[in-house]
Amino acid sequence: MSNREISQGLKTALELGPVLAFFVAYLILKDRSFDIGGTAYDGFIVVTAGFVPVMVASTGLLWWLTGHLSRMQVVTVVLIVVFGGLSVWLNDERFFKMKPTLIYLIFGGVLAVGLLRGQSYLRYVMEGLVPLQDEGWMILTKRVTAFFFALALANEVVWRSMSTETWVYFKTFGLTAALFAFFMAQGGLFRRYGTGEE
Incomplete structure (x- = not known):
């Protein structure tokens, strides 16, 4: 298709x-x-x-x-x-609360494997959205990898130490806002290593 x-x-x-x-x-x-x-x-x-x-x-x-x-x-x-x-x-809500942790660990782990091989797997996913030079891709991949691991840790802390309602707010709005803020904060990197393509 x-x-x-x-x-x-x-x-x-x-x-x-x-x-x-x-x-x-x-x-x-x-x-x-x-x-x-x-x-x-x-x-x-x-x-x-x-x-x-x-x-x-x-x-x-x-x-x-x-x-x-x-x-x-x-x-x-x-x-x-x-x-x-x-x-x-x-009938145990803990499994569903663990899901974001595993998602971010898997994504972070895959990117980390690519970095160990000297490659940016993130580039394969986002190259059409963000045209960057090779060095820019490696820097962005390192940052995203660390960010995914930080999100996994944050999810663990919230669901294990706070109420279910707090976790639902965190999952719905906190993680989304964190992702948005993270990529907005990469503006300097996009400008420095951008290829000039649209």
Whole structure:
């Protein structure tokens, strides 16, 4: 299936819509408990059970419309299915809270392997978005690798030491804001090592 372009608004809605839906549903159901098949499930688990198929459907629709998914998107949806499924099956929210940690450790680990081989794997993912000279790619990859490991540590600290509600806010807004701020802070590197292409 060949790659096809879709509007940025639709692409963003498909990528962020399920996360925002999870957040809103959690706020509505967080204090409720549901008896299903004789087992009590709190609101977080019920919302997680709804989030997993919604995320799979959204990712599948994105693939159907564009004919393409990045490796990061594939890994993310697989981990959501595995750890979301474990949380629901075992009625234990800890598995779903671990998911961001593993995602960031995997991405950071893959980039670190590339660096040890003298390569920027980040370049393969982002080259079409950010044209940089070779040295710029290596510097950016080192920074992103360290940033992913820092995010993994931050997620561990938050979910292990704070309330579920705090973690949901952190996951929905904190991590997104951190990613945005990180790449905004790389403006100097983009200017210095940019190739001059659009």
